[in-house]
Amino acid sequence: MLPLMNTFRRVPFSPSFFKFAAIPRRGYAQAAQKNEKLILSMALPYRTVFDKVPVTQVDLPTEDGEMGVLKDHVPMVQCLRPGVIQITDESNAVSKYFVSGGFAVQQPSNELSVTSPEAFKLEDFSSSVVTQLLEKYRAEAASSDEKVAAEASIRVGVLETLSGALK
Amino acid sequence: MAFAWKKNFSYSKYASICSQTVRQALKPEIRSDLKGSNNVEFVYAKWKNGTQEPTQTYQSSDAEQQK
Numbered sequence: 683m684l685p686l687m688n689t690f691r692r693v694p695f696s697p698s699f700f701k702f703a704a705i706p707r708r709g710y711a712q713a714a715q716k717n718e719k720l721i722l723s724m725a726l727p728y729r730t731v732f733d734k735v736p737v738t739q740v741d742l743p744t745e746d747g748e749m750g751v752l753k754d755h756v757p758m759v760q761c762l763r764p765g766v767i768q769i770t771d772e773s774n775a776v777s778k779y780f781v782s783g784g785f786a787v788q789q790p791s792n793e794l795s796v797t798s799p800e801a802f803k804l805e806d807f808s809s810s811v812v813t814q815l816l817e818k819y820r821a822e823a824a825s826s827d828e829k830v831a832a833e834a835s836i837r838v839g840v841l842e843t844l845s846g847a848l849k
Numbered sequence: 850m851a852f853a854w855k856k857n858f859s860y861s862k863y864a865s866i867c868s869q870t871v872r873q874a875l876k877p878e879i880r881s882d883l884k885g886s887n888n889v890e891f892v893y894a895k896w897k898n899g900t901q902e903p904t905q906t907y908q909s910s911d912a913e914q915q916k
Contacts, residue, residue, distance in 0.1 A: 745851040761852070764867050782867040799868035808876040815873055832857040833866055840870045 717792040720753040722769065724779075724796040731779065731801060732769075740794055741768040742786050743843075753792055760786045762798065764840040766847045778804050780847055782840070809848050816841045865909075 692702040719736040740751045743765025762784045769777045784798030819841065822834035854863040872880065889909040895902045 764871070780871065782871040783864055799864055800871045802871070802875060802879070806876060806879045807874050811876070812874050815870070829857075836854060836858075836863065836866050837870045840867050841874065844871070844874055 715791060716754075718753075719772070719792065720751065720755070721793045722796070723793065724767075724798070724801070726798055726801055732796075734793070735771070737769055737771045738774070739768075739770040740796070741766075742796070743767070743781075744786065751786075751788060751794055755788050755792075755794075757790045758786075758788045762786055762796075763843075765843050766804070767796065767801070778847075780804060780807065780844055804847060807844060807848055809845070812841055812845050812848065816845065 689707060690704040691707045693705055695701040695703040717736075720738065720740070722732045722735050722737045722740055724730075724732040738752070742749050742751060742760065743763045744760040745763055746760060748765075749760070762781060764782050765780070767779045767781055769779075771777070779801045780803075781796075781798040782800040784796065786797075787795045789795070816838065819834045819837040823831050823838050825831045825834065854860075858866070872883065875883075890907065892904050892906050894904040
């Protein structure tokens with residue numbers, strides 16, 4: 683009863699002072715409905731990988747460490763490291779994607795939204811290419827030019843994580 | 850260490866370095882499917898004292914490697 687009492691307010695219906703129009707009274711936003719299951723949406727700038735798919739568990743490589751998200755996880759915003767996202771769906775099938783970074787946002791409505799510049803399944807990578815690139819960038823990381831070395835060491839970090847995931 | 854890239858790079862630069870590296874590590878057949886979807890290419894001109902300097906082109910380094 684109480685929420686409905688103030689739903690509408692009467693406003694003079696111009697030009698008359700005696701006629702009134704009932705317009706909805708503005709109130710606070712309602713909390714979103716909480717989903718029963720963890721709903722995953724994972725998107726890249728150019729492709730949607732998952733679109734509101736109910737899943738059981740999502741393992742994320744965040745800057746705060748590896749974390750597993752189940753349903754009813756506390757709402758959070760996490761910055762992702764380059765690493766493997768492992769998704770366990772409702773039939774207990776596991777899919778793994780290597781992401782180059784991005785963000786993961788857990789909403790109070792049990793929606794987990796993962797965004798990343800790049801994400802590929804582990805089968806899409808080539809171990810031999812990774813080894814070659816590692817050689818190249820490790821050499822650059824030893825360079826005396828700070829900028830070159832700093833950039834190369836980031837690449838080496840990504841490639842080392844990737845080669846660990848591919849084993 | 851968390852956010853180690855903050856020392857040397859902006860997030861934007863760090864994100865592009867990581868995503869370029871990931872793309873480079875793909876199998877060649879998958880890579881050709883992408884066809885430069887993440888390339889950035891634009892023409893710009895700086896202004897000085899009310900006059901426009903000659904236009905210059907920027908192309909992200911990925912573009913060359915994707916050929």
